[in-house]
Amino acid sequence: xxxxxxxxxxxxxxxxxxxxxxxxxxxxxxxxxxxxxxxxxxxxxxxxxxxxxxxxxxxxxxxxxxxxxxxxxxxxxxxxxxxxxxxxxxxxxxxxxxxxxxxxxxxxxxxxxxxxxxxxxxxxxxxxxxxxxxxxxxxxxxxxxxxxxxxxxxxxxxxxxxxxxxxxxxxxxxxxxxxxxxxxxxxxxxxxxxxxxxxxxxxxxxxxxxxxxxxxxxxxxxxxxxxxxxxxxxxxxxxxxxxxxxxxxxxxxxxxxxxxxxxxxxxxxxxxxxxxxxxxxxxxxxxxxxxxxxxxxxxxxxxxxxxxxxxxxxxxxxxxxx
Amino acid sequence: xxxxxxxxxxxxxxxxxxxxxxxxxxxxxxxxxxxxxxxxxxxxxxxxxxxxxxxxxxxxxxxxxxxxxxxxxxxxxxxxxxxxxxxxxxxxxxxxxxxxxxxxxxxxxxxxxxxxxxxxxxxxxxxxxxxxxxxxxxxxxxxxxxxxxxxxxxxxxxxxxxxxxxxxxxxxxxxxxxxxxxxxxxxxxxxxxxxxxxxxxxxxxxxxxxxxxxxxxxxxxxxxxxxxxxxxxxxxxxxxxxxxxxxxxxxxxxxxxxxxxxxxxxxxxxxxxxxxxxxxxxxxxxxxxxxxxxxxxxxxxxxxxxxxxxxxxxx
Amino acid sequence: xxxxxxxxxxxxxxxxxxxxxxxxxxxxxxxxxxxxxxxxxxxxxxxxxxxxxxxxxxxxxxxxxxxxxxxxxxxxxxxxxxxxxxxxxxxxxxxxxxxxxxxxxxxxxxxxxxxxxxxxxxxxxxxxxxxxxxxxxxxxxxxxxxxxxxxxxxxxxxxxxxxxxxxxxxxxxxxxxxxxxxxxxxxxxxxxxxxxxxxxxxxxxxxxxxxxxxxxxxxxxxxxxxxxxxxxxxxxxxxxxxxxxxxxxxxxxxxxxxxxxxxxxxxxx
Numbered sequence: 035x036x037x038x039x040x041x042x043x044x045x046x047x048x049x050x051x052x053x054x055x056x057x058x059x060x061x062x063x064x065x066x067x068x069x070x071x072x073x074x075x076x077x078x079x080x081x082x083x084x085x086x087x088x089x090x091x092x093x094x095x096x097x098x099x100x101x102x103x104x105x106x107x108x109x110x111x112x113x114x115x116x117x118x119x120x121x122x123x124x125x126x127x128x129x130x131x132x133x134x135x136x137x138x139x140x141x142x143x144x145x146x147x148x149x150x151x152x153x154x155x156x157x158x159x160x161x162x163x164x165x166x167x168x169x170x171x172x173x174x175x176x177x178x179x180x181x182x183x184x185x186x187x188x189x190x191x192x193x194x195x196x197x198x199x200x201x202x203x204x205x206x207x208x209x210x211x212x213x214x215x216x217x218x219x220x221x222x223x224x225x226x227x228x229x230x231x232x233x234x235x236x237x238x239x240x241x242x243x244x245x246x247x248x249x250x251x252x253x254x255x256x257x258x259x260x261x262x263x264x265x266x267x268x269x270x271x272x273x274x275x276x277x278x279x280x281x282x283x284x285x286x287x288x289x290x291x292x293x294x295x296x297x298x299x300x301x302x303x304x305x306x307x308x309x310x311x312x313x314x315x316x317x318x319x320x321x322x323x324x325x326x327x328x329x330x331x332x333x334x335x336x337x338x339x340x341x342x343x344x345x346x347x348x349x350x351x352x353x354x355x356x
Numbered sequence: 357x358x359x360x361x362x363x364x365x366x367x368x369x370x371x372x373x374x375x376x377x378x379x380x381x382x383x384x385x386x387x388x389x390x391x392x393x394x395x396x397x398x399x400x401x402x403x404x405x406x407x408x409x410x411x412x413x414x415x416x417x418x419x420x421x422x423x424x425x426x427x428x429x430x431x432x433x434x435x436x437x438x439x440x441x442x443x444x445x446x447x448x449x450x451x452x453x454x455x456x457x458x459x460x461x462x463x464x465x466x467x468x469x470x471x472x473x474x475x476x477x478x479x480x481x482x483x484x485x486x487x488x489x490x491x492x493x494x495x496x497x498x499x500x501x502x503x504x505x506x507x508x509x510x511x512x513x514x515x516x517x518x519x520x521x522x523x524x525x526x527x528x529x530x531x532x533x534x535x536x537x538x539x540x541x542x543x544x545x546x547x548x549x550x551x552x553x554x555x556x557x558x559x560x561x562x563x564x565x566x567x568x569x570x571x572x573x574x575x576x577x578x579x580x581x582x583x584x585x586x587x588x589x590x591x592x593x594x595x596x597x598x599x600x601x602x603x604x605x606x607x608x609x610x611x612x613x614x615x616x617x618x619x620x621x622x623x624x625x626x627x628x629x630x631x632x633x634x635x636x637x638x639x640x641x642x643x644x645x646x647x648x649x650x651x652x653x654x655x656x657x658x659x660x661x662x663x664x665x666x667x668x669x670x671x
Numbered sequence: 672x673x674x675x676x677x678x679x680x681x682x683x684x685x686x687x688x689x690x691x692x693x694x695x696x697x698x699x700x701x702x703x704x705x706x707x708x709x710x711x712x713x714x715x716x717x718x719x720x721x722x723x724x725x726x727x728x729x730x731x732x733x734x735x736x737x738x739x740x741x742x743x744x745x746x747x748x749x750x751x752x753x754x755x756x757x758x759x760x761x762x763x764x765x766x767x768x769x770x771x772x773x774x775x776x777x778x779x780x781x782x783x784x785x786x787x788x789x790x791x792x793x794x795x796x797x798x799x800x801x802x803x804x805x806x807x808x809x810x811x812x813x814x815x816x817x818x819x820x821x822x823x824x825x826x827x828x829x830x831x832x833x834x835x836x837x838x839x840x841x842x843x844x845x846x847x848x849x850x851x852x853x854x855x856x857x858x859x860x861x862x863x864x865x866x867x868x869x870x871x872x873x874x875x876x877x878x879x880x881x882x883x884x885x886x887x888x889x890x891x892x893x894x895x896x897x898x899x900x901x902x903x904x905x906x907x908x909x910x911x912x913x914x915x916x917x918x919x920x921x922x923x924x925x926x927x928x929x930x931x932x933x934x935x936x937x938x939x940x
Binding site: 367368372373377379380381384387388390391393394398437 | 894908914928929
């Protein structure tokens, strides 16, 4: 049974009061997320990621299409006992402290007594809220609110966690911590569905991704399938060389660019043999600085999809299976 | 996916809306049911429990700040309601206690509130149980109006009416009509009215003239209707004179008074049961002057007493 | 379900306490105590009646303020600030949320009225104890009159009705507009009885019919006001209090039902 499934999910809004124009926020999105996956839901701002999450949480009702989470409809109460949700830029209650908030939410799940207190303390420790947990939430920074949001999403030990922009507002330390948390959740058997526009996070965390542009799902599948993780070229950085040394290799060498202090970046084609070219240059007195393979990044793929959508033409890469 | 679960967990559709509206409607009907039971079982008489916290017009106008006119309206509405509720109430004791203070407050807050003066005077002068029966308070109210606006001849005219109709004081009535007629803008007939009142005060013809003038010149519907009622009463008195004449003839002829109108109808002296100008049949009542009177149900009841019974032989 | 509603209600109460709403009680106490002090100097023998009138009227007014100003923000504020998202994805129905909000404000109002009633009784008891001649002067009703509780009870039920109306508007309308509409309905509710008599003054049958329909549909608030009767010692039957309370509670329930359906269908954009 898939953890999350949507079929042809569509959401129209009516914009305007006197003569409402329909605005299609989401158009026929069909998604499939298996259990224990980390699924990255990616897209530029305004693509409809938050709308999708709200539909999954039944904060908003679909115009058409079907949603099934753990085999149940999104509003089902038993389902809600088993999932957690972190909204974008979460806001809580000014006058409560983080601890009181979590105790309140834990109570809504039926947790009681000392077990509840222990759970709340542990969660706050885990997300890195220390002594501030007794202060009212109005005094918290954005980053701290984000952590509290994560904590409240996990208070019921959910099987699936839905995170809307979990890294927003966090400093590099915080982001690293959240990444570690997501991987830990995966290791524990949780399914993680998160939306983001930061692609490097997705690359680091996700087993599968979906790319949403303008309300439409442009691509969804295993990251490795999408990117094919092929080497597209090499980047050789050497010092003590001159561009003419490389002319002999013909079309294996795409570019030679001077950096500084006599160092040059030599971009090689994918089919080139970097060791041979390097050895030849070293024989002429050059020194190796670094040698790196070039692979397509998610960002390249992403930009390509967005541009294709905006140009109205089908993207060059077909939708892989997944 | 379980279809029933999906329906329960989804957005409430037309069925959900209809169900909720029905439930709310049922609750509302139940509430109204309780209200009806309460209204039947417990009549908290408002006329008795009404409290006028503020009796001083001066204090009221200070408290009303910039909203004196609106506050005057509120007190005026209260005055009308107090009059209406007391008059309509089922209890035999009708105090009308707050009427004069409320009218006083209204006219202090808004000294140009014409209707309050005019109709207030009518309310106050009405004899018990239709009103407190205080023509003196009515005169006082009208005097207050004149003090605020000396050019309002209608107040003087109304004061004349009160003296004429309720107090039967024809000398003062004439004096007031005279005073009214000397105010700029007063109609020409007031001067002749003053003269007529002095010489023939108390007879039906001059009364009829008075009320007719008032009826034709009054702009307020209420004042007009009041005048029309008085005219109808005068017509009823004329009718009663004629009918009383017939009753006397019958008694002389048969040796006993008629027991019902059918007796007279049988003799072809009447075409049918005689009705008053309001449509209610006249009553044969040996205790009434002339043996005939209006029905208690008629809006003309009670007839003014000062015009006596028959005047002259039947036609 | 009851537990969830109870938690939400308790949270509303806690928030109003933290927002210092209950400080109005301090103002009330000051008002009552200073009035009891001054009234002896200013009036001739109406002391007890004035204190009772003041206490009951102030309870009603303060309670009304709380009911309206917190009521119109109950749902709206949470939706504006999007704190409602966290709550609605927990295992509860949207209807439970509305019920919890209503009961929370009901609890706040109950505490408020209870404290005010206690304060009034305390002041009256003190006056009776310190000035025994006042007790002799109050022939209509005893100084410390248990019937005042009946007045307080009906004040409370009326406030619940106002709360329900404010909550209903709060589910879809901004606080300003909701407050205006709620206060408007409150005022209309007091003159509701006049609508029933319209047919005697108005000629058009259609208008009279409409007036009658409005008389039934709109809340009838005048019967809740037994302050004057209680102060004058007039007997108020327990049945009257029960039936009027019943009307108020059922009407409030009907309105809360409407709030629930509006909220249940909403998209939170």
